[in-house]
Amino acid sequence: MTGVTAASLEIGQVVAEAGFVLSRDSLVRYAGASGDFNAIHYRDDIAKSVGLPGVLAHGMLTMGFAVQPVIDWIGDPGRILDYQVRFTRPVPVDAADGARLAVVAKVGSLDVDTVRIDLTVTFDGTTVLGKAQVRVSVA
Amino acid sequence: MSVNPQLVGRVFAPTEPYLVGREKVREFSRAVFATSPLSLDVAAARAAGYSDLVAPPTFAVVVQELTLHQLLSEPDTGIDFSRVVHGDQRFTFTRPIVAGDELIATLTVASIKSLGGHSMVTAESSIVGADGGHVVTATSTLVVRGDE
Structure with missing residues (x-):
C-alpha cells in the first residue's frame, strides 16, 4: 500500500511521469499477447x-502502457476502477528507430475515496489519446 | 453499405468460458510494460490479498475480443470491417481480473450514431466470473467510415 489518500492530493498535481520506447518487437509481442494480428x-x-x-x-497497446505509471504510483492494478481513452492520432513505429512516447499523469478531480487521474500521452510533440481518464480507488 | 440500425439493443450469445492463465497474465503484462509485482509475482499478489496474479486493466480486451468477433461475423450488421477504426475504449471494473478466473462475456449493441457520414457503433461487453458476478464491462466505439 502506498498510503495515498484524497486529502494528500491536489488538483493538477503530477503523480507520475514516464517514457516508453516502442519498437517493432514491441508490436509483435503485443500482437501475440493480445491476439490482435x-x-x-x-x-x-x-x-x-x-x-x-x-x-x-x-x-490498445498505447492504452495498455499509458496506465502503467498510475499503477506504479498507486501500487495495485486492482485499484483501477474505470479507465477510458479516445484514440485521436495513430502512432507510426519506424522499423529502425521505433517510436518514443511520454506519459504524464495528473490529478483531474478528487472525491472522498476516489481520484480521477488524467493522462497526457504524446508522440512527436502531439497527443495521441483524448479524454484519457483513470478512476482510482484511494480508500 | 450502411450499418443496420436494427442492431441497436441486440444481445449476443454469452461466450464460452475463458480461463485466465497465470502465464498469459505474465505474457500480457510484459507486452504492456507492466512492472507491478502483483501482475508478475504470485507471492506478492497473495501478500496483497489476491488469490493469484492480478491482470493489468486492459487485459479485459482479450475476452472482449471474443465478443467483437461475434459482432463482426454477424451477417446482417452492414459493418464493412475494412472501414472500421477503433474510436474509444473504456473498462469499468467491479473487481480486477485474476489468474484462475473463468470469464464469460456478453455483448450488447448499446447505440449507433451517425456523425459526418460515419457511423459510430458502441458495443458493451459485460464480463462475469464463474459465479455469475460482474467483473468488468468493456465498451468499444467502432467508427465505420462512410464512402468518401
Missing part, C-alpha cells in the same frame, strides 16, 4: 496499401 501492426506493405504511412502501434 491485424497486419497493419507488422507489415509496412499492407499498412501502405490501406493509406497509412507505415506500421502503426496497436491503439
Whole structure:
C-alpha cells in the first residue's frame, strides 16, 4: 500500500511521469499477447496499401502502457476502477528507430475515496489519446 | 453499405468460458510494460490479498475480443470491417481480473450514431466470473467510415 489518500492530493498535481520506447518487437509481442494480428501492426506493405504511412502501434497497446505509471504510483492494478481513452492520432513505429512516447499523469478531480487521474500521452510533440481518464480507488 | 440500425439493443450469445492463465497474465503484462509485482509475482499478489496474479486493466480486451468477433461475423450488421477504426475504449471494473478466473462475456449493441457520414457503433461487453458476478464491462466505439 502506498498510503495515498484524497486529502494528500491536489488538483493538477503530477503523480507520475514516464517514457516508453516502442519498437517493432514491441508490436509483435503485443500482437501475440493480445491476439490482435491485424497486419497493419507488422507489415509496412499492407499498412501502405490501406493509406497509412507505415506500421502503426496497436491503439490498445498505447492504452495498455499509458496506465502503467498510475499503477506504479498507486501500487495495485486492482485499484483501477474505470479507465477510458479516445484514440485521436495513430502512432507510426519506424522499423529502425521505433517510436518514443511520454506519459504524464495528473490529478483531474478528487472525491472522498476516489481520484480521477488524467493522462497526457504524446508522440512527436502531439497527443495521441483524448479524454484519457483513470478512476482510482484511494480508500 | 450502411450499418443496420436494427442492431441497436441486440444481445449476443454469452461466450464460452475463458480461463485466465497465470502465464498469459505474465505474457500480457510484459507486452504492456507492466512492472507491478502483483501482475508478475504470485507471492506478492497473495501478500496483497489476491488469490493469484492480478491482470493489468486492459487485459479485459482479450475476452472482449471474443465478443467483437461475434459482432463482426454477424451477417446482417452492414459493418464493412475494412472501414472500421477503433474510436474509444473504456473498462469499468467491479473487481480486477485474476489468474484462475473463468470469464464469460456478453455483448450488447448499446447505440449507433451517425456523425459526418460515419457511423459510430458502441458495443458493451459485460464480463462475469464463474459465479455469475460482474467483473468488468468493456465498451468499444467502432467508427465505420462512410464512402468518401
